[in-house]
Amino acid sequence: MPPLATPVRTPVRPGTPTPRRRVRSGRGAAGRSRAERLAPYVLVAPAALIIGVFRLYPLALGVNFSFTGDGDRNGQAVGLDNYAALFEDPLFLASMRNVGLLVLLLPVAVLIPGLLATFIYLRVPGHRVYRSVYFFPAVLSPVIIGAIFNLLLAFDGPANALLGTVGLGPVDWLGDPDIAMFAVVGVHIWATFGMALVVFLAGFATLDASLIDAARVDGASLPRVVRHVIVPGLSRTIQFVVVTTMIGMLTSMFGLLYVMTGGGPEGSTYLPEYYIWFQQGQMGRPALASAASTVLFGVMLVVGLGQIAVLRRAGRED
Amino acid sequence: MKRRALWSTALIAPLALYGCGSAAGPESSGGGGEGGTLVVWDWKSGDETAKSYIEAAKADFAAKHPDVEVEFVAQPFDQYYNLLGTAIQSGEGPDVMLFNGGGQLRDRTDALLPLEEFLAEDMERLAGWEAFSADGHVYAAPVTLQGHPIYYNKALYAEAGLDPEAPAATWEAFLADCEQLTEVTGADCFALGNKEGIGIQFFLSGLGSGVLTPAEYDAWIAGDRDWVSPNVKRIFELWAETEQAGLNNDGVNSTAMFNDEFAIFDAGDAAHVIGLMSDVGHWKDFSEFLGAENVGVMPAPVVTAGAEPSLPYDGGIGYGVAEWTEDPALAADLVRSLSSATALEAFYADAGAIAADTTIDASSSGPATAEIVDMLPTGKPALHVALSAETLELMGRLSQQLLSGSVTVDDALAQLAESDA
Incomplete structure (x- = not known):
């Protein structure tokens, strides 16, 4: 999770002359000023080179490859054929629909850690235990979590046995195309909400306790305290959690999908990331995978720009 | 403004490279292999x-x-x-x-x-x-x-009062045996896991020789595949029918073939499984759990007259x-x-x-x-091995839909015929 970037501005008093030591040398003023002019570029160069060579160049290559063909047409320019194939492929369309589903499920993913953090903050009995217990899953790898839930959610597993004791029919958690995606997202939320919870708790630490006390003295009920005191006080934290949770859902569910469903049943749990891996590694169609990567890059760019906008606005409110 | 222009150039620049090089790398050969x-x-x-x-x-x-x-x-x-x-x-x-x-x-x-x-x-x-x-x-x-032999559990056959040395030779007899097996022992007829969509491949190859005529079988292997012919359709109907008739274990689409499906057979919870000959899910694995004397191999039951069952390998x-x-x-x-x-x-x-x-x-x-x-x-080559990776992937997905009933056999075969063309 990237740290919350709050721009720290050092106040610069206007009119204060920057002390500059002038060293006299044999060289002329022109040479010195050129060195001075070049210095920032030289200093920035390593960072720029790393970004250019390891980020932008591969990105450009990937976009470029998305316009070439696979198999027999390896290396030939094929125009937009790959993109046409993508948007005709029911698997890719399903993966894009699932991205939409994730966006819809985002409020749930934020609400759960938010509510639990509120309870811990309000010191429900045993809150100290919960605070550490909730964080436990965050340290497990997705593969281990997936394996655990494969067992729990198996058709003849404990989850269905539990349902059976209360008289409910067995649910094919990972085998029913209408349920599987929700099961996987549920497990992902379970596995990652600890991190968001910690962020929320950090946000609560900055909350003015006297406001809550005042509201209580005035006779406000718990829901009203949450609605009118806690939520406004935490708006920045909530925004941050929303953005990071969204990015987490879009980019780090591969391990869970790979272990729990393998994209199935009926291709119902594909996400773009998984689709890219499948086309490149399993079907031997790297150019099509490049096209899918480019589309995913576009989606992430939109989400990323949204993130910057949200964080900027949050910074201004400060 | 200037910086923004710079950034858009940086982002758009890749497009200028449009379609050169290749994603899979240049084709070249040579070099390699030192003397000695x-x-x-x-x-x-x-x-x-x-x-x-x-x-x-x-x-x-x-x-x-x-x-x-x-x-x-x-x-x-x-x-x-x-x-x-x-x-x-x-x-x-x-x-x-x-x-x-x-x-x-x-x-x-x-x-x-x-x-x-x-x-x-x-x-x-x-x-x-x-x-x-x-x-x-x-x-x-x-x-x-x-290859894909049909393994059966001889101990369950004996328990159900069937002759372990004489498994059914026709599909009708096979269904009758399965009914008796389930009734007496409580075991399912087939252990099946289709989570990865591989179950259908084993089913197609394991039972195919009992459905297709030898001529149809050879034509299929040679690349002349008629997906809408009655006998090919029959195989996929059987796939859906066995599930509807409750012959498989529960939750087929969420049961992984490797480990889970074979574990069901190992545990004696199912009487038959279409397994492998080598590496895993085979006679050696099953013998360790069931005892070598209890693992039998039977030819595919004859579904249509004129079919000659053979071992697919x-x-x-x-x-x-x-x-x-x-x-x-x-x-x-x-x-x-x-x-x-x-x-x-x-x-x-x-x-x-x-x-x-x-x-x-x-x-x-x-x-x-x-x-x-x-x-x-x-023996003859297995039916599914003749298919392309793309068709196999589609068949895996369609087989899951056939089990859940969200696609008809005709519709599935039409899609497969198009993919295989």
Whole structure:
């Protein structure tokens, strides 16, 4: 999770002359000023080179490859054929629909850690235990979590046995195309909400306790305290959690999908990331995978720009 | 403003490169293979169970070429063909490499050396050449055979009052047996896991020879596939019907084939399973749980009149020689050592694989092995092995939909016919 970037501005008093030591040398003023002019570029160069060579160049290559063909047409320019194939492929369309589903499920993913953090903050009995217990899953790898839930959610597993004791029919958690995606997202939320919870708790630490006390003295009920005191006080934290949770859902569910469903049943749990891996590694169609990567890059760019906008606005409110 | 323009240029610049180069890398060959050392790539040599096989093959080769060093590089299987593809394109590949029979080999024949002149003496002794041949050339020597026998649990048969030595020969009799098995023992008829969409491949190949006529079967293998013919349709109807009739274990679409499906059979919770011949999910695994005497192998029950059940099998894995190797005869000699009788006997005994060598005596491993070996001479290539990776992927997805009832058999076959065209 990237740290919350709050721009720290050092106040610069206007009119204060920057002390500059002038060293006299044999060289002329022109040479010195050129060195001075070049210095920032030289200093920035390593960072720029790393970004250019390891980020932008591969990105450009990937976009470029998305316009070439696979198999027999390896290396030939094929125009937009790959993109046409993508948007005709029911698997890719399903993966894009699932991205939409994730966006819809985002409020749930934020609400759960938010509510639990509120309870811990309000010191429900045993809150100290919960605070550490909730964080436990965050340290497990997705593969281990997936394996655990494969067992729990198996058709003849404990989850269905539990349902059976209360008289409910067995649910094919990972085998029913209408349920599987929700099961996987549920497990992902379970596995990652600890991190968001910690962020929320950090946000609560900055909350003015006297406001809550005042509201209580005035006779406000718990829901009203949450609605009118806690939520406004935490708006920045909530925004941050929303953005990071969204990015987490879009980019780090591969391990869970790979272990729990393998994209199935009926291709119902594909996400773009998984689709890219499948086309490149399993079907031997790297150019099509490049096209899918480019589309995913576009989606992430939109989400990323949204993130910057949200964080900027949050910074201004400060 | 200026900076924004710069950024948009940086983002749009890639488009200027539009469509040059290739995603899979340039096609090139050459180089590789130093004198005195042969490099072998596979995913087997690291296995504990394959140790004795590799030792035997090395000893065989060392006897012929004492001054040549052989280096085995074991790659992880799930990355194997990715790594191999990269190596082939960079021209820095190994001299000898392991392949699965069928499509994986045929896709890469450009990088392989035709071996028929070097392997002429082994043609009789070994079986499964078909899967390693393309366009009249042989590109690898088979090490194991892979196929899909129908295994059944003889103990359950006995418990249900059925004759364990006389499994049903027709589909009607088979259904009647299954009813009796489930009624008396509580076990399901089939152990089936279709989470990965592989279950349908085993079903198609395991039961196909009992549905298609020999002519239809041969045409299918030869590439002339009529997806909408009544008998092909019948196979996919059976797939849906067995599920509807409750012959399978519960939750087929969420049961993984490897481990879970076979575990159901191992535990005696199902009477039949369409398994493998080599590596995993096979006679050796089942014998460990059920006892070798309780594992039976039956031919596919006859569904349509005129069908002649046969064991579906192909060459499983085999070693081929890279086209760029310095001394082809030397590398081919290593391939011969890797499929020599002594090496294959060790592989069969330790790793539990049906070796490609038909002269190995398999009768000591229990009745199942003996039955499989008996069926080899009349066996035919498996139906699903003839399909492309793309069609297999689609078939996996459609098979899950057929089980849940969200697609009809006709609709599924139409999609498959289009994909296979």
